[in-house]
Amino acid sequence: MSRVGWIRLAIVLGAVGLLELLCQTGVIKTMTMIPPSRMAVELWKMAESGKLGAPVAKTLSNVLAAFVLSVALGFIAGLLIHSLPRFRRALDPLLASYYAVPFFVFYPVLIVIFGMSDLPIIIIGFLFGVVAMIINTLNGLDRIPPVLLKVGRMNRMGSLQTALLIKLPSAAPYLFTGVKLAVAYSFIGVIASEFILSGAGIGYDIAYAYNNFDNRTMYALMLFILTTVTAVNMALYIWEQRMLKRRMGGR
Amino acid sequence: MPAAPKTMRETHASVAGVTRIFPAVGGQPPVHALGPLDLDLAKGEFFAVVGPSGCGKSTLLEVLAGLSAPTEGTVTFEGRPVAGQVPDGVGVVFQEDASFPWLTVWDNVAFGLRRAGFEAAEIKRRVDYAVGFMGLADFAQAYPAQLSGGMRQRVCIARTLVLQPRLILLDEPFGALDQQTRLLMGDELLRLWRETGATVLLITHALDEAAMLSDRVGAMSARPGRFIDLVETGWPRDRDSRIVSDESFGRLTGHLWSLLREESMKASGHKR
Amino acid sequence: MPAAPKTMRETHASVAGVTRIFPAVGGQPPVHALGPLDLDLAKGEFFAVVGPSGCGKSTLLEVLAGLSAPTEGTVTFEGRPVAGQVPDGVGVVFQEDASFPWLTVWDNVAFGLRRAGFEAAEIKRRVDYAVGFMGLADFAQAYPAQLSGGMRQRVCIARTLVLQPRLILLDEPFGALDQQTRLLMGDELLRLWRETGATVLLITHALDEAAMLSDRVGAMSARPGRFIDLVETGWPRDRDSRIVSDESFGRLTGHLWSLLREESMKASGHKR
Amino acid sequence: MSASAVDKAAAAKPANPALRRWMDFILLIAGLVGVWYGLHLWAGDVALTSPYATVAKLIQLMGQAWFWPHVGETLLALFYSLLIASVGGLGLGTLLGIHRLSGQIAEPILVALYALPKITLYPLILLIFGLGLSAKVAFGAIHGIIPVTIFALNAVRNIKPVYLKTARVMRLTPLQAMRTVWVPAALPEIVSGQRIGFALTLLGVLLGEMFASQQGLGFLIINAIGLNDVPTIMALALLLALFAVTVSSLLLALDRKLHARS
């Protein structure tokens, strides 16, 4: 790991250590927050007892579905919108303000359209993620140097070949930003829906533990989400750095 | 300057009555970038284009390659009209860096061959040769970002040349190189041209480069670009950069310089 | 070549025993970019630096300007050591486009004068003159994005020159211009230099430019850059681009060319 | 010949591009309303009221005296949280951008925190800030501050080094350099960040109001959800969308103006 990586790790560990200290010495009361070590122990116990399996499977599969949908459809929608500049210009103000509208108020509509299943929640996660993907796809397509597309034409390539062999790799760094955001928003969308709309999944379990004053379960689950999100992010980050290093020559 | 027997040679590519006008965008007026202009390139000819910045040289190249349609006029390559598509047998090296940053040098050079469906063995043979020829052998597995600007330009040249085009269009291919390296590359371009017998159109800013490399130099006016003179150099086919010491070389560049001095002052909006 | 009586002139700026080594970052080894190297610039001298790409020319300029500290050695300007700060009286035109995109051409040129606290009337006088002088009068209220690369470079030159620096450091100031315009700009730079009596250090890729403009040309080796030769041109102070037709001009460039041919082949990694 | 071609090209130019853009926008909105109407026909009033009924409900709401204090409450909370998110994010992002090492260290941490569903932090916020305005403001601010920070960080980090060198050659004081070079150079990206930050801060404030409050649009929405009052839910969602689009368009216009220069 690089020097930066070590410093970062040290800072994170330091923060966790400080929290542990504050909780252990009672500066932060147990009713407010349990020490990180307890969270880990509780999480481990839940995992061992098998209580974790079902909600985790449900939430993660929903997140995964929302994520895959956002990335795939976001890329395709980005390609389409990019080829319609007038439509795009009109759409622009809507794209950025989109996040201000609380989607879950449309949950009943989604039930009507998709029925009583996991689908409405997946769709909410998808709705959160897809716009980030579209925005970044457009960004990436904008930044493809026109000369690369000319090379495609010089080699007499069709539009599908051009999309896959030139546009996709050329826009990849921007698409990556979109992918990272899509991960974040899929998590946020799915878990927030579970939290607010209840039903099942980790978000629901957190809301439930919260309602029952079960701080141990609540914090254990929050720890689980935090570590999962961080792990996924870190994996993406490392992958991205590797790609960028190659492309930027370490600059 | 002895005139080469141009009319006796077969026409390979030509533009006739071509203009190119970029339509208005935003609040800006349309830009009349080129022409009207006529040009016949003889088969196997090495033609150089010089002209002030922004006069439409790259625009001419794009029209000739079929990358953009002329507003008026016709373009012909090997007897057939060029319309909307790059014809087979035409290779272009662009002014900007067009190397693919996500591919290694080797894969960049192999790109066109793969698209054209060559066999793996043939691709390997041609790419290995071209990479070595361009002095990139040590960097075959490097990515463009690890190369200097000049080396990247050489990747693009190699990527085009491995396809063995019959008409080679080069837009400032040595722009990223220092003057010394430019001359060396020029010599190699000449050798290649001699070996393959391809027709070459070379756009350049450097008058000495144009004068040294080509059979004929077209000097363009400020925008909208038209040819104000077509100068035959009369060099033998078998030449290299040592020509610069030839006495007629100085006269040639002097002539070009006086032609373009006025035009370039117009183009750069200088002291008006 | 008649040697100018250099030793009789007063030293204006100098570097002594200077090296510059970029420390290792990431997995990469440290880069020894420059030196060890000595140079004395006489007051009012026009000094040109040529050398292969990546040899450390820009690095030398930054060290001389006080923008980066040398790893070893000392830098002096007007008798005082230069350390960590750009001394008053030094002006720099950078290799990259340094025009501020958020200011109009006029405001760009006025930028330094405003910061230095000149009076409005004086600022207006100087900026109007410089903008006109640089052929930018029609574009005074335009933003850099609306200008060509060459015009932007002229904005940067004007922005530096209005401050009337006593030492002018120019890093490829004509890089974005076509060869013809370069020569015209060169003539104007010469006129300015004559009028103000400033000391000039000009970095350039173009050997003819170096030979034509300067009193003395420093030819640098491949990285780590050192001077392999310092050539006095012996031109009169009152000269312009017509010098190129002088017979000794050819000899001069020929000499520089042979000096650098080897070096530039080393630097560009060509055919190794 | 060529002169006539120029004329032709000029004639093809539409009369007024700004007008055309407005037409495009209105067409798009009309399309969206059409989709909405279609969904309404499909799903029925139980799930989705018609565009007309929604607008009528919104106008009716806006005619009520009790409605405006709720709007005021939300705007007040939004104002404070935007202040924290924009100014705080800008300051933090700028510092992290200037100090490269801390920027490199902090960015992945920020991104990971950003991806954490902030709704799960609500219990914690409540414990720390108690009920009322401060909790809402805190909730809004934590939604908005990270994107603003990340954008500002990248904006500052990506300032071309040659601008900073120019500032040094001009011998600017740190304050002068900040005011006349750093800020204007980074401004376009900063405004982009503020756009996203605005939308997310608004969302955060609304979410905060949904949990514990007796005032604000979020409160009205959660109440309407509880009462299954679909027309009110829809009318409020419409109001929020209109508000967000308006602010976003203004920022976008600024954004375009700034980006056009560079």
Place this chain on the structure above:
Amino acid sequence: SPAAQADQISVTHWGVLMYGAPYAVALEKGFFKESGIEVDGILTSKGGGTTVRNVLAGGLPYGEVSLAAAVAAAKEGLDIKIVNTGAASVYDILWVAPKGSEIKSVKDLAGKKVAFTSPKSVTEMVLLMSLAAGGVDVKKVDRISTGGIGSGLTAMTQGGVVAAPILDPIWSRESDKYQPVFFAKDLLPLMTQTVGITTSEFAKSSPEKLKAIIEGRRKGVDFLYANPEEAGKLFAKAYKIDEALGIRAVKNMIDVKYWGRGDLDLKAMDNMVEGLRIIGEVEGPMDWSKLVDKSFLPDDLKS
């Protein structure tokens, strides 16, 4: 903590469900002031533990919360006291089916999909107990959590479930769209739904304020029973709903003696805990003595 205004109390589902009606009346009629306390606002929340947390986080630590949440909080060691009763029954809850559906009674639910709001909520408990009381095998009914009343009704309209729970005042507003399947009041015993809680600390430091709140609410309840028409109007005004609707909802509740006057009926509370046991919320016996404090009740209700 930087507390909100000190003169607000929390009522679960204020502005949404009927628990708030006595407070609406008491506020409007000035009963709290009469009893010696300034209350100028009611904080709402989604119910359950959220309301309890709000009580603990807010300035004036009194709130009406579901008994289930109060029990859960006490089990986790939160320092609270139950000081009076709010809603004395769960008789406001009923299940409905679309107009004209074949589902007409609890027996018809066997083998069908039935909605409740969320796992371990009062609606789940009432559904389970009602099925048992109606002699339907619980295992034969496919119970579906829809997340809320609104989405349950939507799901039912779309055919996702055959019946869904509904409460006043939504029921009063939409009764023409649906037909009742069963009412909790017809199947279940008296079960305390909500209680007033406070912190032990506040109980010690400000008994007068508590007494005043309880007294003020009780006057509100008395007024509701005595003047349904006027009370309905006041309630409608506070909840920003139609007047006729408000009156109708209030009358519906009066019919089932929904609001308690404050007296703590341990039997009815035990019934509720029994229900909680069924859905697995509570294990073991409940010891009310530590949790319940009757000393703030008006003398006539202390028995």
